[in-house]
């Protein structure tokens with residue numbers, strides 16, 4: 001039986017411009033720090049961060065990222081800070097600006113894909129640029145897999161010396177027009193990842209109503225981490241979820257215990273992902 005501790009990643013905000021649908025969604029840096037702290041107290045050890053402008057549109061402002069990181073480092077000792085370099089609503093040339101602040105990790109998409117209303121464009125040149133900046137700043141990437149070819153995109157970066165041979169990989173399932181949430185498909189992706197990047201650690205994210213079922217599939221397959229948070233599940237009813245991100249983390253803790261495992265502590269999480277000490 002697998003008794004390895006499980007990292008709980010919480011994606012607190014995302015980039016969907018819909019705060020009115022969910023008043024618990026943290027948008028301003030002070031709200032984001034408070035929400036992260038509550039999620040940390042509930043058992044989360046990794047926070048995935050997007051920032052917003054004052055009008056709630058997605059922002060690439062490095063100062064905003066720095067403000068949230070400073071608050072998390074102060075209030076959540078050891079928690080892994082991961083900045084998003086994702087593209088929705090952001091100028092491609094600005095997506096890597098926040099990396100100068102050297103978070104522990106940053107998300108990295110290694111290919112393009114259709115999203116609900118846009119093409120999520122990740123030109124090979126942009127992917128190489130972002131990977132190079134992460135290497136220069138000693139930031140560990142989390143590879144976002146929206147399509148099977150993205151596994152091979154990650155392998156090309158490893159072969160080019162731009163990334164370690166043991167990246168952290170996240171399979172994203174249930175995005176409309178991209179990969180469906182399907183157990184059989186997860187098995188295919190996992191098998192291909194283990195063949196092509198045998199040193200990788202992994203997790204899977206299910207979007208919207210798929211959040212908890214994908215988490216269950218990932219835990220059943222021995223995932224190193226699970227992912228939850230309002231970014232992936234912004235429409236969840238506020239009647240069901242008065243405390244937003246922290247409550248989603250508590251649900252993840254329950255599922256982990258049902259599998260006979262336990263949530264990782266911050267230093268364990270860093271060790272599992274081969275990150276520097278806090």
Ligand code: ZN
Nearest residue numbers: 014084086231
């Ligand atoms: Zn994100």
